[in-house]
Amino acid sequence: MSRCFNFSAGPANLPLEVLEKAQRDLVDYQGTGMSVMEMSHRGKDYTAIHQKAQQDLRTLMAIPENYQVLFVQGGASTQFAAVPLNLFSAARKADYVNTGAWSKKAIAEARRYGEVTVVASSEDNTFNYIPELSPEHFSKDADYVHITSNNTIYGTCYPTLPETGSIPLVCDMSSDILSKPYDVSRFGVIYAGAQKNIGPSGLTIVIVREDLIGQAQDFIPTMMNYQTHADNNSMFNTPACFIIYMAGLVFDWMLANGGVEAMGKRNQEKAGILYQFLDQSNLFKATVSEADRSIMNIPFVTGNADLDQQFIQQAEVNNFKTLKGHRSVGGMRASIYNAFPKEGVEKLVDFMAEFEKSNS
Ligand SMILES: *Cc1c(COP(=O)(O)O)cnc(C)c1O
16 A cells, blocks of 8 residues: 555545544444445434534534534535525625635625625735734624635635624634634634545535524525524434544544644644745745745745646655645645644655755
8 A cells, every 4th residue: 555645635635544444444334234324324323423523523623512513515615605694684794804716706605695895805915915804894784704714725824813893703614624723702603614624525514603593584495504404413414424424533533633732733833844944945935924824735836837847747756746736826735734744744845855956
């Protein structure tokens, strides 16, 4: 068996222990004579998996009692519509911060259902920073304020959360959920696709404060209504059973490795190695201003598209896979989520130093 260093932005690499555990359980889950893929979602074996995954996520993120944890489908992209459909009340107004491609998609979707104000944007500088936000930026009568905590494509992350007062803060946390401690009580809604830091694609996590459930307008599709999933313990219909099982194994792995606090320390360390190299290199440059740098997604360039291309090709041959930047920005991007080993970052930096030497 040979495993590469996989820098994919998502679906992303999973801990090897998790894959091996799933492999051992695959055809006969704990003596049941069947795979988790084949069992009833109402049976006791799956029910136990489901409850434990929810409980472990609560433990990992210290989710307060007055929040519901929902396991839904449709990706973060479905939440772009579900959020306004659930949270738009009388005013039907929301404030959005535009920090990149995912924010833009969320804004476009919300505009179909109400009045959206883009209160700040970093588009003027290809989204390479997080705009300053103070409480007076926000509309007093907004139903919520929406941010994207970590911008997967551009590699920015909020250094501090905006103060929105009594207006619920809604966050697309797809690419940095569980990467470091977040105070859940600061948010009205957190949502995230699983395929970056949690598991395979096909599961979406929604963490929602209970007082925000039950205000949806009548025409909302039943499957998008948070109430539907809250009332049925995320089993109104067939959940993404196998993906939830995989997410549960990842939660076990995180708990066994010090939880979110320890993940945060490791992620800082890993990102630090790469940024430190980039900041002293004469060839490679980080694209994001220092204060707003993501510890999950790190874009970098040489400034020469042909050289970028050569680097990506040679990296590939040397087992550093999926380093090509997003098609909208070019260059390179190293996504180093929780499961990505520190050793892989160290080896990448050595490889980059060698490449630099032979191209100077
Ligand atoms: C990947 C990503 C999405 C899209 O998620 P899907 O699950 O594919 O819909 C949305 N927002 C952010 C920040 C992402 O990184």
